[in-house]
Amino acid sequence: MSTTPPLAGGTTGPDHLRPLLDTVLAALHEGATRRAGPLPAGGPTATTARTRHAIGPLLPDQGTGAHHALSTLVTALAEGAADPAHPHCAAHLHTPPLALAAAADLAASALNPSMDSWDQAPAATTLETELTDTLAREIYPHHPHPDAVITTGGTEANQLALLLARERHGPVQTIHGANAHHSITRAAWLLGLPAPHVVPAPNGTMDLTALHHALTTTPGPHLVTATAGTTDSGAIDPLTAIADLCDTHGAELHIDAAYGGTLLLSPTHRAKVHGLHRAHSVTLDLHKLGWQPAPAGILAVPDHHHLSPLHHLAPYLNADDDTEAGIPDTLGRSLRTTRRADALKIAVTLQALGRDGLADLIDRTLAAAHHLADLITRTPGLELHAPPTISTVLFRPTDADDRTVATLRRALLDQGHAVLGRARADDRLWLKVTLLNPRTTPTDLTALLAHVTRLSAELTEGCTHR
Secondary structure, X not given: OOOOOOOOOOOOHHHHHHHHHHHHHHHHHHHHHHHOOOOOOOHHHXXXXXXXXXXXXXXXXXOOOHHHHHHHHHHHHHHOOOOOOOOOEOOOOOOOOOHHHHHHHHHHHHXXXXXXXXXXXXXXXXXXXXXXXXXXXXXXXXXXXXXXXXXXXXXXXXXXXXXXHHHHHOOOEEEEEOOOOXXXXXXXXXXXXXXXXXXXXXXXXXXXXXXXHHHHHOOOOEEEEEEEOOOOOOOEOOHHHHHHHHXXXXXXXXXXXXXXXXXXXOOOOHHHHOOHHHOOEEEEEOOOOOOOOOOOEEEEEOOHHHHHHHOOOOHHHHOHHHHHOOOOOOHHHOOOOOOOOOHHHHHHHHHHXXXXXXXXXXXXXXXXXXXXXXXXXXXXXXEEOOXXXXXXXXXEEOOOOHHHHHHHHHHHHHHOOOEOEEEEEOOEEEEXXXXXXXXXXXXXXXXXXXXXXXXXXXXXXXXXXO
């Protein structure tokens, strides 16, 4: 007779979890040890074959048991991971989560509250309300009733921003810079809005003269979307000047600050995002410079009434008489129904580290980016694109063509030495390092550049001998 597997919740849940966690932690260690680098060597074909061989059949007739399955699959996943905790895994806005945030996320998974109704998440509803109120007030400190909702990330937050603008004004004409995230264009498409008007961004930031011309000549109503931390280079649009133009032309402003928004928490760097409070909505992503396990997105607005269009009635979740009786209505806090308690990991992090602790992480990370830029300028054979604005650094081998840069990046991936991104700027292809690991050391950065220069020399020598 088979036995029912134990559950994670209730008073006995922790006792059942503890031995399983020991297995998981051992498997994470074993997989990382086998990988011995920022990602598995061999490229997609070798990694796929190795992973398939390791995991075996996923639905056998007879189960293998909890410990065997956890050990097998977690080890395989860790061995084949691109690990953002490794200092040479620096291609994307893909953060290494803090251990305390991951531990809090385990608690959310074990309790499994669903945030679409109060009776599924009584305490979690209060916690989420306190968290969103706290973060909204960081962005809009002078507004009496700011608010925010938790999203799966910048893409969903940007989509909500366009939706709310549409509900206020009808089919708004979105205007954004050529540096904007692709989710703005996708959101306009999903919402049936006119295709965005794209303003040039010749130096990585929105051209103000072109924006003025677009606001003058393009039929409205207008929603300008500015960016505080571009994906390609971390550039920040001139937020205050853009807000002034929006005021002059009667346009609304949304700021996608998924990358750079948390600079608000650093006294050293908050001036870079001055002007966020001028926006009608702001996107944040705490699974970037907030070190949270994904997802951990935020959309903030200056007044809670701006979120009213999200209200939706489903009598089994938020019946009118229940709401009138004082039961909170949480369904209108998202377009999603079932939602995880993602507020818990964020709240634990904010409380555990405080302003000073978070500022220290931000400052350390940005300092590492500037150190890398300095190293590049002092390394013969390497060219720096520009000093970093946040923590993204673009560089390339001097005199290399785009094909060589692309080949170099893929070779680093194939050998398992480094995960670097790619970005096009000034009509050239650059290697992109996005530093999000506050534990990255100068030694790590020196070693990273050594991999690049060594491989660049090998590629150049190979071309010479053809």
